[in-house]
Each structure stands twice: as C-alpha cells, then as structure tokens.
Amino acid sequence: MTLKEKIESHQARVGIIGLGYVGLPLACEFVRAGFSVTGVDTDAAKVDGINRGSSHVQDVTDEVLGSRIGPQGLTATTRVEALRNCDAVIICVPTPLRKTRDPDISYIVSAVDGIASALHKDMLVILESTTYPGTTEEVIRPKLESTGLSAGRDFYLAFSPERVDPGNPRFHTRNTPKIVGGITPECTEMAASLYRQAVETVIAVSSTQCAEMIKLLENTFRSVNIGLVNEIALMCARLNLDVWEVIDAAATKPFGFMPFYPGPGLGGHCIPIDPHYLSWKLKTLNYYAKFIELASEINSNMPHYVVSRIVDALNSLQKSVNGSRILILGIAYKKDISDVRESPALDIINLLQDKGAQVIYHDPHAPEVHLDHAVLRSVSLTDDLLIGSDCTVIVTNHSDYDYPRIVAKARIVVDTRNATRGLTAPRGKILKI
Ligand SMILES: NC(=O)c1ccc[n+]([C@@H]2O[C@H](COP(=O)([O-])OP(=O)(O)OC[C@H]3O[C@@H](n4cnc5c(N)ncnc54)[C@H](O)[C@@H]3O)[C@@H](O)[C@H]2O)c1
Numbered sequence: 001m002t003l004k005e006k007i008e009s010h011q012a013r014v015g016i017i018g019l020g021y022v023g024l025p026l027a028c029e030f031v032r033a034g035f036s037v038t039g040v041d042t043d044a045a046k047v048d049g050i051n052r053g054s055s056h057v058q059d060v061t062d063e064v065l066g067s068r069i070g071p072q073g074l075t076a077t078t079r080v081e082a083l084r085n086c087d088a089v090i091i092c093v094p095t096p097l098r099k100t101r102d103p104d105i106s107y108i109v110s111a112v113d114g115i116a117s118a119l120h121k122d123m124l125v126i127l128e129s130t131t132y133p134g135t136t137e138e139v140i141r142p143k144l145e146s147t148g149l150s151a152g153r154d155f156y157l158a159f160s161p162e163r164v165d166p167g168n169p170r171f172h173t174r175n176t177p178k179i180v181g182g183i184t185p186e187c188t189e190m191a192a193s194l195y196r197q198a199v200e201t202v203i204a205v206s207s208t209q210c211a212e213m214i215k216l217l218e219n220t221f222r223s224v225n226i227g228l229v230n231e232i233a234l235m236c237a238r239l240n241l242d243v244w245e246v247i248d249a250a251a252t253k254p255f256g257f258m259p260f261y262p263g264p265g266l267g268g269h270c271i272p273i274d275p276h277y278l279s280w281k282l283k284t285l286n287y288y289a290k291f292i293e294l295a296s297e298i299n300s301n302m303p304h305y306v307v308s309r310i311v312d313a314l315n316s317l318q319k320s321v322n323g324s325r326i327l328i329l330g331i332a333y334k335k336d337i338s339d340v341r342e343s344p345a346l347d348i349i350n351l352l353q354d355k356g357a358q359v360i361y362h363d364p365h366a367p368e369v370h371l372d373h374a375v376l377r378s379v380s381l382t383d384d385l386l387i388g389s390d391c392t393v394i395v396t397n398h399s400d401y402d403y404p405r406i407v408a409k410a411r412i413v414v415d416t417r418n419a420t421r422g423l424t425a426p427r428g429k430i431l432k433i
Helices: 003-008 023-032 044-051 062-068 078-084 104-119 135-145 185-196 208-239 243-250 274-283 291-318 342-353 383-388 402-407
Strands: 015-016 035-039 072-079 089-093 126-127 158-160 178-182 202-205 325-329 358-363 368-370 373-377 391-394 413-415 430-432
Touching: 003 185, 015 023, 015 078, 015 104, 015 291, 023 035, 023 062, 023 072, 035 078, 044 072, 072 243, 078 104, 089 104, 104 135, 126 135, 126 185, 135 208, 135 383, 158 185, 158 208, 178 185, 178 208, 185 202, 202 208, 208 243, 208 291, 274 291, 291 342, 291 391, 291 413, 291 430, 325 342, 325 383, 342 358, 358 373, 383 402
Parallel strands: 015 035, 015 089, 035 072, 089 126, 126 158, 178 202, 325 358, 325 391, 391 413, 413 430
Antiparallel strands: 158 178, 368 373
C-alpha cells in the first residue's frame, strides 16, 4: 500500500513530537479523524499524565483526552524510537529565543536527530514549530539526508505553520485553515492530503520557505499593529483623550480599519517571539527589520508604562510604591487561559517588587507562578483583600471577574484592558492606560 493510500484509508500511523499546546490538540484531532497516533515528549510527567487521561492543556479537556487514549488512538511515550513504526511525523517542539534574542532552534535540532534515527523510506516529515524562513530546507533537510535517504525522492518533507489560538471558543485545530508547503510539489501534496483527513481547509503554497514566512507575516502583523495602538495609547494619554473611545469609534468604519487594542504588553509563546525569528534571519542578509524592532521596543516598554500609571494612582492617595500593597488581577498573558509564558504581568510584578511594593495576585486560571527570585501563589479574591490593597491592577481581563464588585471595593483601580468599561465610579478611582 502506498503512503497516499494509507493516509486516505486512515491506516497511516501518525507520530507527533512535542505534546504541548500545539501537539496535544493536534494529536487528539488525528485520533478523532480515525488515525492511530504515537505522541513523543521528553517530559515524562506530561507523558504519564496523558496516558492517564489527565490533560495539561486547557483546550483539551480530560474527557476528550480520555476518549482519545488507547492502542487504536493516542499513546504517549518518551521513547523517540517509537517513531520507527510511524508513516508520518509532525514536529511541534518549542522555538524560544536565546537571552540575546536570537532564535533557539535547539529543540527542533534534537527532535530531528531523533527522527533521523527512525527515518525510513516513504516517511512524511512535517515541521509545525514556528521558525525563520529556510529552516526546513537548510537545517532539517541536511540532517535527515545524512541518513543516506534523499528528501523528495525517498521521504517527504514539508512545513505547515500552527495557527492555534488557545482559549478561542470559535476557532480550533479542525476549523482553522492549514497552510502547507513542501520541498517538492509531491511533498506538498502528501502533507496536504494528511491534513485534509483531520482539518476542514488546507491551503497549499509553493515552498517550505513561503509557508514559514506566512506564519511570521501573521504574527508580525499582530505585533506591529499592537505596537501602533500601544503608541496611540501613549499619545492619547498626553492629549488627555480616552484611547478606548477613540478606537471604538474608529472601528465603526466598515472598511479599511481593523481594531487592535492597547494593553500591558505582549505575552505568550508567539507574538513577542516570532517576529524576532524573522528579523534575525534578515540580519544575516544585511537587512534591518525596522517595523519589527520598533514594535518590539514599544510593546516591551508597556509594563513600565503600567507601573507609571500605578505610581500615578498611588500618588493620588499620597502613597509611594515602596511599602504599598498592590493587588494584581490576572497574570495569564490573555483572558480566560492559564498560560503565563512571557506574560507582561510577570514584568509588572518584578518592576513593582524592585521598587519595594508588596505584590499579591489573583488569577482563577494560574494558581502559582515562578518569578525570577520567588514563587507566588494566587490569593482568594475577598472583599477584605480588595479593601485592604492600596491599589488593584487589572492586568488580564478574565471573564469570570465581577468587575462592578472590584471597582466598588477597591481603593483605586488601574485598568490596563478597559475591563471596567461602562462602570461608574467616583472621579479618579479608575485609571486606564
Ligand atoms: N502555543 C501557541 O499558541 C502556539 C500557536 C502557534 C504556534 N506555536 C508554535 O508551536 C511550537 C510549539 O509550541 P507549544 O506552545 O506547543 O510549546 P509547548 O512548550 O507547550 O510544547 C512543546 C512540547 O515539546 C516537548 N519537547 C521539547 N523538546 C522535545 C524533543 N526534542 N522531543 C520531544 N518533545 C520535546 C516539551 O516537553 C513540550 O511538552 C512553537 O514553535 C510555537 O511557536 C504555538
């Protein structure tokens, strides 16, 4: 049976390396479509949890995971050799930045080394991790070809960016269109045919580099537009204008305007990081990516701006940051999720602690957070806590917060998300960014 026939009859065995926010939902989706999936992860605790039906990813409930686990469904392992039995392998490992803000593709390299040891004729290998244009062709291809097998002839190689938006109730793996680009048209078609079994819409593009670039355009687009609107917020503050009113009214224009909203800064594993993969690649070609660097500068300065608003709030109460008790509401990087990676709340907490504040936080989704020098735990959000805090800062606008109660009980509120929109309060009680 050819690989195409195995894919179309759902008899192909799918391997997924990296069972995190991206890999686990994808694995579940392939099982739902009728495939057997081998999930490989270096984290033994995650593997154990998955095999017990206990999910560490918010978008995959224990109920769904429990129904996907089993010999005919998903089996998780730390043993990369298990990929030998797979017909297709998808890489979903992290792509962070180094301290120097250069790409760290070491996780991809180690995953590909593992695949190389399991590579066989007619295997389909797909990279989903976000990375700079050229990675699949320049890094993965030579590593896999060092086995003696040739890409495009003996095995199939493609890139397909992951576009998942954690916590999004409308769009998930199945109904988010999937981009696919292979190193040959046959590779593109093989990868597209695999995704077509599990995802509603698949869009083929001409190359792996094009597919890699599409993801970076999408995330750079967000980073730059958020940077622009954050700067508009700073301008509005100088002009004594309410930036939220300005954006809402501008958004009534039915064409040529798409609203973006200011906030405390960028967070998550994608928007603050991915554009730097692109600017790094361009630096190697003697090109300076101006928009990316400027947006990053403005966005990464937003936690400092939030702290300056907290200083203003405390000042109006004749208090200093030093010695004040500051309550942070929401530390996840966006609403209704638990992910605190790169969250601006962490920068805000560190900055306030450096100034001598006593910082406490509440987050219904993130019970504990590891900071540079300490571990903080979420406190209960009681009336006494709100009354007893010198300043309450809404950093993440989780849906289950009772904002009228927060405004009523808190001494003063700094609202970085316009979560208190429409609420009435005595003049000066709510400071927005
Ligand atoms: N999280 C998102 O919202 C999102 C959205 C789109 C794209 N992406 C991209 O997808 C990729 C994965 O992101 P994520 O959020 O799922 O990361 P994650 O940290 O949640 O998961 C990655 C998993 O890979 C495992 N891992 C690391 N090295 C490994 C190896 N050599 N072999 C096997 N397992 C290994 C880790 O233990 C972890 O469980 C990144 O490139 C990211 O930029 C993420």
